[in-house]
Amino acid sequence: MIEVIPVSSKKELTDFIDFPHDLYKNDPYYVPELFIAQRDLLTKHPFHKHNSLQTFIAYKDGKIAGRIAAILNNAHNEFNKRNDGFFGFFDCIDDDDVAAELFNTVKNWLKEKGVTQKIIGPVNFSTNEPCGLLVEGFDSSPVLMDTYNAPYYINLVEKQGYQKQIDLISWNWEGQNYDDKSVRLLTTLQERLKRNNILIRNVNLKDFKNETIKLREVYNKAWDQNTGFVPMNDEEFDYLAKDLKLILDPDFCLIAEQEGKIVGFGLALPDYNQIFKTIKRGRLLPTGIFKLLLNKKKISRIRIYALGVIEGYRKMGIEACLYGTIIKRYKERGFKCAEAGWTLENNILINNAIIAIKGDPYKKYRLYEKDI
Template sequence: MRKIISVASKKELGAFIDFPHDLYNDDPNYVPELFIAQRDLLTKHPFHKHNKLQAFLVYDNDKVVGRIAAILNNAHNEYNKANDGFFGFFDCVNDKEVAALLFKAAADWLKDKGITGKFIGPTNFSTNEACGLLIRGFDTPPMLMYTYNAPYYQNLIEGLGFDKQIDLISWHWDGQAYDDKSVRLLDSLQERLKRSNVVIRKVDLKNFKDETIKLREVYNHAWDKNTGFVPLTDEEFDYLAKDLKLILDPDFCLIAEQEGKIVGFGIALPNYNEIFKTIKRGRLLPTGIFKLLFNKKKITGIRIYALGVIEGYRKMGIEACLYGTIIKEYKRKGYLHAEAGWTLENNDMINKAIEAIKGDPQKTYRLYEKQI
């Protein structure tokens, strides 16, 4: 007998977070999310101060067979002058009936909140966090801060009447299989930028709080034209920055600055998913914490997580300098592979730039929509 419940108790929240571990128990490419991070994301993140989320579980007798979260993103609707609702944290056995139960519950909850526009997802909570359904590139584990799902999810979602909104591309390089032109030209590019009083420097971790204030302004302007973009509040950006500080390598956290004004930045992160993959059910205790602490030097890949320049400073060579510096450090530190992204499929300028340095569009993630 199947039934759907609204997640309300601590025990139900635990079951919601743990369900993917059981669903993907035999999948060699699955990477468990850290339990404490998912719990805090679902309960303590500043997002919840001005938005709403309701999680649902479907049980088949006493076994969880599906989960979803209905997300009311007031900030998105205000910024984009819309009345849309979102779904996220969707995981499901390969069963159309279970998927239908989940999406009906999420849609009904959103309708009760007054949503009359589109039903969009998956986003966990918005495009500022992990988002998109993996539709191509199932042969390797996901990099840090990407979503993951089985191939059959696409049929379940499209079978419920959802259409493609936009695709997100993740670009890959193996070993030294990249065009190092930006590295070879790095000195001359930087000299050219200096004539405009623009310098590329590493983030100052000793003054990270002050750096964060400036970076937040750049973030909210450099990505403001992207589909589905929602500006981060001060608290949301601080929450993100605090998490990133725990795992960032300052050699890969670069700032473009003109006379004290930050005009762009690039961040690449060591692929901690290589460690998370070994942490059973995402529990740091009792042994997971030691894997996290002692295996950092064994990480073989990086993810170029964010690289953006504000309008008025683009096409000056700043982007090439940021990429060139990251590639130079990647080579110096002996990493074996890298990913960049995601990028929107219609962002021709950045996609052509990545293609020019021989990026391989290895994975594709899709955002879906339908009228609610």
């Protein structure tokens, strides 16, 4: 017997967050999300002020067998002139019947909300947050803020009639196995940009509030042509920035600026998943916090999380300068590997640039869609 219920209590929310820990308890590549971060995301994130979300738990024979969230993202529909719904936070045992009940529940909920076009996912809550179903690259753990799932999820989703919308690619470098042309040309590139009064600098953490205001404008302009993009409002970007500030390294948060105007930025983050992997069930207390504090210096990987330049300033060498500076500091700091991602499979310009510096497309995530 399969039963799907809406999450409505603190205990059910805890069960919803904890289910993947039990599902993947024997998976060597699984990394638990921090409980407090997931709880706040599902209950306190500014997204909830202007959009709707309902989480569901599936039980089979009295035991938790799956979870999913139905998401109505009004900002997406307004910006893209659509009437779509989304699914996210999908985890399930290898059981087609359980998956069918979960997806049908999402479809019915979205129909009640007036959605008439497509259901898209997985996204948690949009492409601004972790998204995509892992379809290639199951032989390593996810890097910070990447999704993870077992290979059988592909069949679970596709048997429900979902088809590929677009693939997202993550790129990898091991050790010094990269083309350092952008590093060798860094001085030349910087001089060229300087003639146009453009400089590359570190983020100013002492003036982080004002930096965040300018960075939000760049973020919403630099990615606005990407498939499925949703602009972030002030509160949402501040929420993200506040979280990132806790873990960012100023040496890897770079700003391209022309006479006080920010025209691009590059952000690489230490891979805290290397620590989170050791924190049982994502609980920082009582001992997880010590693992976090004591092992920060042992992190050996970075993730190039975002790198973008606004229209009118592209192809001037800013992108190469940002990449070159990150690579140079990666080498100086002794990191052993790096990930860049994700990028859209149809972003030929940026993908070719990554291939040119020997990026290895080692993981692929997929966004699916289905007519409602």
